[in-house]
Amino acid sequence: MRELLVTLTVGVGAGWAALWLGVPAGGLVGSMVAVAALRLAGGPVRELSLHVRRGVQLAVGIILAVSATWHPEVARRVLLPALGLTAYLLAVSAVIAWGVASLTRWPWPVAFLSSAPAGLTEISMAADDMGLDAPSIASLHVARVITVIACVPWLVAWAAG
Amino acid sequence: MSAEQVLAAAFVVAAGVTGGLVGIRLRLPAGALLGGLLGALAALSLVPTQIPPVDPSVRRWLQIAVGVTLGSRVRPDTLPNVRRASRAAFLVVLAALVGAVGGAWLLRTLAGLEWGTALLAATPGGMPEMILIALALDRPVDLVTTVQLVRVVTTLLVTLPLVRLWLRRAEVEG
Numbered sequence: 001m002r003e004l005l006v007t008l009t010v011g012v013g014a015g016w017a018a019l020w021l022g023v024p025a026g027g028l029v030g031s032m033v034a035v036a037a038l039r040l041a042g043g044p045v046r047e048l049s050l051h052v053r054r055g056v057q058l059a060v061g062i063i064l065a066v067s068a069t070w071h072p073e074v075a076r077r078v079l080l081p082a083l084g085l086t087a088y089l090l091a092v093s094a095v096i097a098w099g100v101a102s103l104t105r106w107p108w109p110v111a112f113l114s115s116a117p118a119g120l121t122e123i124s125m126a127a128d129d130m131g132l133d134a135p136s137i138a139s140l141h142v143a144r145v146i147t148v149i150a151c152v153p154w155l156v157a158w159a160a161g
Numbered sequence: 162m163s164a165e166q167v168l169a170a171a172f173v174v175a176a177g178v179t180g181g182l183v184g185i186r187l188r189l190p191a192g193a194l195l196g197g198l199l200g201a202l203a204a205l206s207l208v209p210t211q212i213p214p215v216d217p218s219v220r221r222w223l224q225i226a227v228g229v230t231l232g233s234r235v236r237p238d239t240l241p242n243v244r245r246a247s248r249a250a251f252l253v254v255l256a257a258l259v260g261a262v263g264g265a266w267l268l269r270t271l272a273g274l275e276w277g278t279a280l281l282a283a284t285p286g287g288m289p290e291m292i293l294i295a296l297a298l299d300r301p302v303d304l305v306t307t308v309q310l311v312r313v314v315t316t317l318l319v320t321l322p323l324v325r326l327w328l329r330r331a332e333v334e335g
Contacts, residue, residue: 011229019221025297027224028231028290035232040240048230054185054193056226057289061197062177063223064292065205067215068302075307078282081271082311085264085283089312090319092263096256100249109324115253117260117285118316122190126321130328139243142235143250144257148286149231151258153294159276 003046010045011035024153033150089117106136114140162213169208176204190313194289198306220296227293257285274304282308 011031018030039045093115101111110133113123120141128134162170180200184192205212243250264283268274274282281295288309295305 007229007233011232012225015221015225015228019224025224025294027221028228028293028297031225031228032232033228035229036235037232039233039235040237042237045233047233047236053230054181056223056230057191057193058178058181058197060223060227060289060293061181061194061199062174062201063215063219064194064296064302064306065177065198065201066173066212067220067296070202070303074301074303078268078272078274078304078307079311081268082282082308083315084271085267085308086312086315088267089260089264089283089285090316092256092260096252099252100246103248103252104246106246106249109327111249113320113324114249115256116316116320117257118288118313119190119320120287122317123320126324130325132324135238136246139238140246140250140253143243144253144285145287145290146231146235147254148257148261148284149290149294152261152280152284152286152291153298155262156277156280156294156298156300159280 003044006038006044007035007046007048010038010043024157029150029153032146036146086117093117100140106133110137113137120145163210165210166213169210170212172208173201173204173212177201190310190317191289194292195310224293224297227290231287231290261285268308278304281305285312288313 011034014034015027015031018026023029035045094112096115097108097112100106100115101108104111106114109130110127113127113132114137116123120138124134124138124141127137177197177200180203181193181197183200184194184196186192187196189195261280261284265276265279268279268283269276277298278295278300281291281298281300282305284291291309292302292306295302
């Protein structure tokens, strides 16, 4: 119970502080960085269960539906560019997989799944099913996701001038 | 808020929850989010009345909730794994960021998106988080969601069968 209270207090406090400081998407970035740092420092952090994560995702989905404007023609407009983007990201990740395999001497499937441009949860679970080194794969995905989430709001704010 | 609006909002939430549960059951990527989104959108298209806008503070609380759940997943054993493979981790992170900028340029050229939206759509971060950031930064969420969804689904459809095939072939040869 104490761990949960500390986790929520630190996350909420850091999230609001980051929002108050004007950090882009500060609620997300501030709470994520603070809770992750506390956990890595050995602090009393409770990992929130899969049910809680799904509950939060569900809330995000519903809020998205009612908050955003949805134009049906968007899918048609961006489908081909999105497939082109995915092909490009997969090509980049194949090159990176070669680099990861050379640097770590991991077998190719582990290196390939570690550098795939998606699916922290899905790829880690599938790797576990296939008997591959899921913790190493998940660790690289966590490093990617955390860094990207911490950096991209700044880049977007910068791009907007 | 009128009684009719309250009923409509309750209907949208119930449809969203049902959609989310179906999404989880079907094991869709980010199934709760996608199912909830599709369920709520379907309900919205059916209700005759306008739903009142969501208070901006709700979005901020959601950002914090996603941040806490994500931060709490960084396990202490992540750091030794990343440290052990630090150069590989650096390479993966660098590729994600450089890849995102290249991808944003591609989307800008092919679909005419402006830089910020293209970057959010092209970045291989977590799909729910990128969508939530788009919402927080007042970017067109429908564009970002569509591109992110195509990326995640296509990547999973390509990478997992490829690796399975490779493992099967290695087993046969070994």
